[in-house]
Amino acid sequence: xSGGVDSAVAAARAVEAGYDVTGVHLALSRNPQTYRxxxxxxxxxxDARDAGRAADVIGIPFYVWDFAERFHADVVEDxxxxxxxxxxxxxxxxxxxxxxxxxxLDRAVALGFDAVVTGHHARLGADGLLRRSVDAxxxxxxxxxxxxxxxxxxxxxxxxxxxxxxVRAEAAARGLAVADKPDSHDICFVADGDTRGFLARHxxxxxxxxxxxxxxxxxxTHAGAYAYTVGQRRGLKLERPAADGRPRYVLSITPxxxxxxxxxAEALAVTHVGGVRAVWTGSAVPDAPxxxxxxxxxxxxxxxxxVTVTGAELTAELRRPARGVAPGQAVVAxxxxxxxxxxxxxxxxxxxx
Amino acid sequence: xxxxxxxxxxxxxxxxxxxxxxxxxxxxxxxxxHGPGRCARRRVEEARERVAAALGARPSEVIFTSGGTxxxxxxxxxxxxxxxxxxxxxxRVVASPVEHHAVLDVVDWLQAHEAAEVTWLPVDGTGRVDPxxxxxxxxxxxxxxxxxxxxxxxxxxxxxxxxxxxxxTASRYEVPMHTDAIQAVGQVPVDFAAAGVAALSVSGxxxxxxxxxxxxxxxxxVACTPLLHGGGQERDVRSGTLDVPGVxxxxxxxxxxVKRQQExxxxxxxxxxxxxxxxxxxxxxxxxxxxxxxxxxxNAHFSFPGCExxxxxxxxxxxxxxxxxxxxxxxxxxxxxxxxxxxxxxEAVARSSLRFTLGHTSTAKDxxxxxxxxxxxxxxxxxxxxx
Numbered sequence: 179x180s181g182g183v184d185s186a187v188a189a190a191r192a193v194e195a196g197y198d199v200t201g202v203h204l205a206l207s208r209n210p211q212t213y214r215x216x217x218x219x220x221x222x223x224x225d226a227r228d229a230g231r232a233a234d235v236i237g238i239p240f241y242v243w244d245f246a247e248r249f250h251a252d253v254v255e256d257x258x259x260x261x262x263x264x265x266x267x268x269x270x271x272x273x274x275x276x277x278x279x280x281x282x283l284d285r286a287v288a289l290g291f292d293a294v295v296t297g298h299h300a301r302l303g304a305d306g307l308l309r310r311s312v313d314a315x316x317x318x319x320x321x322x323x324x325x326x327x328x329x330x331x332x333x334x335x336x337x338x339x340x341x342x343x344x345v346r347a348e349a350a351a352r353g354l355a356v357a358d359k360p361d362s363h364d365i366c367f368v369a370d371g372d373t374r375g376f377l378a379r380h381x382x383x384x385x386x387x388x389x390x391x392x393x394x395x396x397x398x399t400h401a402g403a404y405a406y407t408v409g410q411r412r413g414l415k416l417e418r419p420a421a422d423g424r425p426r427y428v429l430s431i432t433p434x435x436x437x438x439x440x441x442x443a444e445a446l447a448v449t450h451v452g453g454v455r456a457v458w459t460g461s462a463v464p465d466a467p468x469x470x471x472x473x474x475x476x477x478x479x480x481x482x483x484x485v486t487v488t489g490a491e492l493t494a495e496l497r498r499p500a501r502g503v504a505p506g507q508a509v510v511a512x513x514x515x516x517x518x519x520x521x522x523x524x525x526x527x528x529x530x531x
Numbered sequence: 532x533x534x535x536x537x538x539x540x541x542x543x544x545x546x547x548x549x550x551x552x553x554x555x556x557x558x559x560x561x562x563x564x565h566g567p568g569r570c571a572r573r574r575v576e577e578a579r580e581r582v583a584a585a586l587g588a589r590p591s592e593v594i595f596t597s598g599g600t601x602x603x604x605x606x607x608x609x610x611x612x613x614x615x616x617x618x619x620x621x622x623r624v625v626a627s628p629v630e631h632h633a634v635l636d637v638v639d640w641l642q643a644h645e646a647a648e649v650t651w652l653p654v655d656g657t658g659r660v661d662p663x664x665x666x667x668x669x670x671x672x673x674x675x676x677x678x679x680x681x682x683x684x685x686x687x688x689x690x691x692x693x694x695x696x697x698x699x700t701a702s703r704y705e706v707p708m709h710t711d712a713i714q715a716v717g718q719v720p721v722d723f724a725a726a727g728v729a730a731l732s733v734s735g736x737x738x739x740x741x742x743x744x745x746x747x748x749x750x751x752x753v754a755c756t757p758l759l760h761g762g763g764q765e766r767d768v769r770s771g772t773l774d775v776p777g778v779x780x781x782x783x784x785x786x787x788x789v790k791r792q793q794e795x796x797x798x799x800x801x802x803x804x805x806x807x808x809x810x811x812x813x814x815x816x817x818x819x820x821x822x823x824x825x826x827x828x829x830n831a832h833f834s835f836p837g838c839e840x841x842x843x844x845x846x847x848x849x850x851x852x853x854x855x856x857x858x859x860x861x862x863x864x865x866x867x868x869x870x871x872x873x874x875x876x877x878e879a880v881a882r883s884s885l886r887f888t889l890g891h892t893s894t895a896k897d898x899x900x901x902x903x904x905x906x907x908x909x910x911x912x913x914x915x916x917x918x
Contacts, residue, residue, distance in 0.1 A: 205863075205864045226863055239845075239848060239849070241845055242863035242864050243841070243864075244841075244865070244918070245918065247918070248918065281918070285842075285915050285918070288911070288914045288915035288916070289842055289845065289846060289911060289912070289915050290846070290911055
């Protein structure tokens with residue numbers, strides 16, 4: 179229970195469904211004041227208190243579990259390392275994979291619990307299939323697609339059939355004070371929302387060159403390649419406009435020689451996406467290329483594609499080009515379905531072309 | 532439910548509740564000069580006399596406060612400031628490292644904000660302070676010491692400190708000593724004058740009085756700078772309108788606790804010894820922490836190797852057993868016990884401990900209830916392991 183409205187309502191629904199529920203708030207910061215402050219976070223005293231008050235109202239026991247060391251090692255350090263390697267990680271996805279549905283779930287199971295219930299907006303029904311939420315704008319199936327069959331079998335997402343507005347209304351009707359609490363958007367361990375500043379503090383300045391993809395010309399310098407993301411347009415601070423006057427985008431980041439390569443929008447287009455650490459939960463692992471749709475970043479649009487799974491690797495040949503596909507993000511395969519698009523599987527994007 | 536956390540708070544005694552009810556509806560500010568004011572003042576002074584008589588102090592030495600934390604803050608900060616004001620060389624605080632946070636954090640604060648120098652007295656493996664170490668410190672640094680502070684009985688592991696020895700040593704060097712006796716009153720004999728200390732903290736709700744009231748016994752000749760300024764109540768040391776029903780109930784509770792102490796301690800020690808023997812039989816590798824004999828009669832403190840204290844607490848809580856892991860941070864995260872760390876335990880052991888404390892409502896049924904579920908809880912917590 180993060181102290182937000184979603185997990186509070188999820189807990190209440192689980193109680194009503196007849197489960198014996200215990201509320202757990204995760205302390206994820208080694209120093210509660212260094213992480214996000216105010217009413218939007220998951221790691222502050224105020225959030226711990228809000229979560230505890232929700233548990234009081236629902237009438238369940240409530241504890242704070244300290245996973246700060248694990249979170250730092252598995253999520254924060256991974257985040258920094260991935261950026262240093264020129265990739266663009268998704269820390270919420272990593273937290274689900276390593277903390278919420280791994281370390282927390284394992285501890286809970288060892289202590290005699292059967293499953294972990296969260297307030298994620300996704301559906302997980304009796305068929306065991308993970309589907310998008312009915313609220314497309316709030317759908318979080320993308321950051322859950324990394325979960326394995328074993329993890330899904332011990333997970334419950336009671337909110338997937340409701341919109342966020344319905345969840346808020348229900349929270350108010352249940353007398354939960356968090357009904358109007360603002361949604362969290364930023365990365366919880368980047369206190370001020372300044373990811374670039376956070377990375378600079380952790381990785382230091384590492385000046386390098388910004389190179390034109392077409393001509394090989396040096397267009398400018400940067401203070402650290404890690405601060406850039408494929409597809410980024412703003413903040414390049416190039417002195418000279420492109421010859422054709424059109425905007426330039428980050429096409430690639432090469433940590434080895436610490437360069438950022440930029441070029442026109444059309445050069446961003448990719449049709450081939452290769453991923454590693456593949457997980458497949460939506461069907462039997464396909465033994466032939468499979469027609470489906472893929473999503474290539476959080477809250478991104480889906481693209482029709484042909485997906486092939488080979489062991490721990492996954493490739494997607496896109497039916498139409500996609501732009502701004504950043505290594506480190508997840509490629510998530512969906513099967514369109516009137517009952518909610520089904521998550522087939524996912525992988526971490528390693529190559530594009 | 533089995534409530535095994537009396538050191539956290541213990542139920543109010545019926546006599547104290549009666550005293551509270553009898554005065555709560557009376558209107559009168561003890562500082563007012565009219566009839567209702569005099570009536571309130573009389574209640575307060577009667578309470579003061581009862582507390583003084585029960586604890587071997589003079590009535591004028593009883594300063595009513597809002598509880599243990601305030602008493603500790605007032606004593607340590609107040610005596611430090613007053614002593615340093617008369618002689619700037621006296622900027623050293625000598626303290627035991629096993630103090631409650633209400634003393635420990637005050638000492639840290641004085642160090643950080645008032646440039647206090649700090650000497651932490653060593654403790655042995657049971658958490659007991661060595662009086663020879665204090666003698667050594669006083670010998671070396673006597674005229675630079677503002678005060679010595681050492682608790683009477685430890686709130687976590689229950690170890691009793693040699694308070695009279697420490698106080699005698701301190702007074703040889705004319706250094707005032709404060710003792711936090713919050714866990715001790717009602718459990719072991721506590722006599723302010725006989726102990727020879729300059730200041731002694733006591734709290735209401737640990738001995739059957741209400742939460743939110745306590746006292747600092749402060750020797751008449753001990754200078755103490757106030758934390759709270761205002762109406763000049765309580766010898767000008769602690770301003771604030773006196774809580775008439777609170778101090779009335781507190782005084783009754785102190786009186787009862789002291790009167791019944793011997794019988795109470797004998798009963799608790801017997802129950803506690805039974806609990807300890809049965810825990811050791813059920814979990815043979817459980818480590819019984821603290822001093823085996825010189826300890827609070829109601830305290831049993833164990834480390835359960837391979838378990839996390841907060842996992843055990845959750846499992847026992849589920850079964851209706853209320854106990855404690857020691858301290859938690861403000862967000863609610865269980866912390867490794869600073870007391871066990873000071874006693875030389877490693878962090879895993881300091882995280883694996885649980886405290887069971889008995890009080891006036893405890894019975895053999897509570898011990899039975901604990902033992903019925905503890906072995907399975909320990910086994911399960913071991914499976915969950917260490918994070």
